[in-house]
Amino acid sequence: MKQTEIIMGMPVTLEIVGYEDSDAAIRDTFDYFKSVDKRYSTYKPDSEISRINNGLPREEWSDEMRTVLDLCERTKHETDGYFDIRHNDKLDPSGLVKGWAIEQAAEHLRKRGVKNFYLEAGGDIQTNGKNADGEAWKVGIRNPFDIHEIIKVITTSGEGIATSGTYIRGQHIYDPHVPNLPIESIKSLTVIGPNIYEADRFATAAFAMSEDGIGFIDALDGFEGYMIDDNKTATFTRGFERYVA
Amino acid sequence: MSNTGMFAKKTLLAVGVVITFVVYSFALRNQGHSPIIAPASLKNNPSSGSTGSNTATTGSTNNSSSGSSNMGMMSSTKYKDGSYTGSVANAYYGNVQVQVSVSGGKITNVQFLQYPNDNPNSQYINSQATPYLKQEALQAQSAQVNGVTGATLTSQAFVQSLSSALSQAQA
Numbered sequence: 001m002k003q004t005e006i007i008m009g010m011p012v013t014l015e016i017v018g019y020e021d022s023d024a025a026i027r028d029t030f031d032y033f034k035s036v037d038k039r040y041s042t043y044k045p046d047s048e049i050s051r052i053n054n055g056l057p058r059e060e061w062s063d064e065m066r067t068v069l070d071l072c073e074r075t076k077h078e079t080d081g082y083f084d085i086r087h088n089d090k091l092d093p094s095g096l097v098k099g100w101a102i103e104q105a106a107e108h109l110r111k112r113g114v115k116n117f118y119l120e121a122g123g124d125i126q127t128n129g130k131n132a133d134g135e136a137w138k139v140g141i142r143n144p145f146d147i148h149e150i151i152k153v154i155t156t157s158g159e160g161i162a163t164s165g166t167y168i169r170g171q172h173i174y175d176p177h178v179p180n181l182p183i184e185s186i187k188s189l190t191v192i193g194p195n196i197y198e199a200d201r202f203a204t205a206a207f208a209m210s211e212d213g214i215g216f217i218d219a220l221d222g223f224e225g226y227m228i229d230d231n232k233t234a235t236f237t238r239g240f241e242r243y244v245a
Numbered sequence: 246m247s248n249t250g251m252f253a254k255k256t257l258l259a260v261g262v263v264i265t266f267v268v269y270s271f272a273l274r275n276q277g278h279s280p281i282i283a284p285a286s287l288k289n290n291p292s293s294g295s296t297g298s299n300t301a302t303t304g305s306t307n308n309s310s311s312g313s314s315n316m317g318m319m320s321s322t323k324y325k326d327g328s329y330t331g332s333v334a335n336a337y338y339g340n341v342q343v344q345v346s347v348s349g350g351k352i353t354n355v356q357f358l359q360y361p362n363d364n365p366n367s368q369y370i371n372s373q374a375t376p377y378l379k380q381e382a383l384q385a386q387s388a389q390v391n392g393v394t395g396a397t398l399t400s401q402a403f404v405q406s407l408s409s410a411l412s413q414a415q416a
Contacts, residue, residue, distance in 0.1 A: 004352045011355045123395040131391050142395035143383060147357045151383045153390055165396030190394055214378060235380045245388060
């Protein structure tokens with residue numbers, strides 16, 4: 001069974017194979033994403049993060065919020081303070097929350113015994129087990145030059161797949177080391193990682209490194225990548241081909 | 246693992262990762278996120294039912310508790326089966342148009358008919374950074390897939406086109 005809902009302004013799709021109560025599993029998953037939106041949206045005055053920014057005492061923070069803010073804090077330490085969710089004295093963990101939420105939802109599904117699923121939020125994907133044909137899940141990489149086209153098919157069963165790019169929002173991600181130069185030489189970067197949380201983080205980061213991002217992914221253990229540049233040429237990591245269908 | 250140079254490089258890159266998060270957070274704030282929370286087209290859409298977080302309940306109330314997710318509400322409405330094409334909406338760099346498929350009263354697919362394709366003037370800066378990696382020309386694939394990965398689909402134009410498609414699908 002496959003279903004899509006629009007949550008946080010993006011399509012969230014869940015397909016479940018070979019599980020009896022897939023209706024309930026799908027409903028609970030969508031509810032979970034709505035709860036994440038409700039808790040972490042800095043645009044909702046009644047969200048927990050907004051209330052924290054308005055002085056909600058620490059004792060009243062939810063366990064989940066503590067976990068997420070701990071992850072942010074840990075990352076800050078690991079990076080000499082460069083990762084900082086505090087801006088203008090307000091907290092905004094949104095840079096970490098999306099991939100984390102997909103991974104959490106996937107974990108909930110596994111825990112309730114769902115073995116085969118495809119979970120996607122806005123083009124970022126976590127798969128598990130097999131598809132309806134009993135094969136590994138097949139994921140296409142969208143052609144950033146032609147939306148009707150898929151230019152690569154990769155097979156996964158448990159990895160996370162995320163793509164960073166500028167083409168849908170028309171937004172630019174900047175290289176923090178050269179902040180005045182928008183990244184225009186690469187169009188998209190797809191990263192396959194051990195789970196969607198890691199894949200998403202590193203896809204975003206590596207995209208900001210422009211042409212060097214694919215080398216960065218290549219150097220990471222457990223990650224593969226496929227970069228598409230403005231010449232309509234793809235550059236891929238040395239282990240990428242084992243995922244190609 | 247083999248040498249310290251590698252480690253130093255990884256450390257440097259990790260720093261880059263983090264800076265990116267910060268930049269990305271800002272990008273989220275400035276681009277996709279804020280217009281999505283309360284898109285005017287949705288607020289004014291009389292057929293889009295109740296408010297956010299109540300899900301599978303029949304929810305046809307019209308009181309809008311401010312700040313809750315309009316989008317969540319929209320998708321819990323019952324739709325007529327079929328395929329609906331949304332209006333063409335102007336995104337920053339081009340047009341967006343979506344087509345929504347409904348089956349069994351539920352959304353089963355959201356497809357793009359038009360999609361912005363930005364940066365016509367940008368130039369490829371040749372980099373010598375990764376000579377050991379393989380390259381290939383893009384080539385369309387015809388294989389059946391279970392899903393597609395691509396850059397984030399969030400945008401105000403997307404929501405507008407989607408909203409118009411779904412209003413046609415109202416049961």
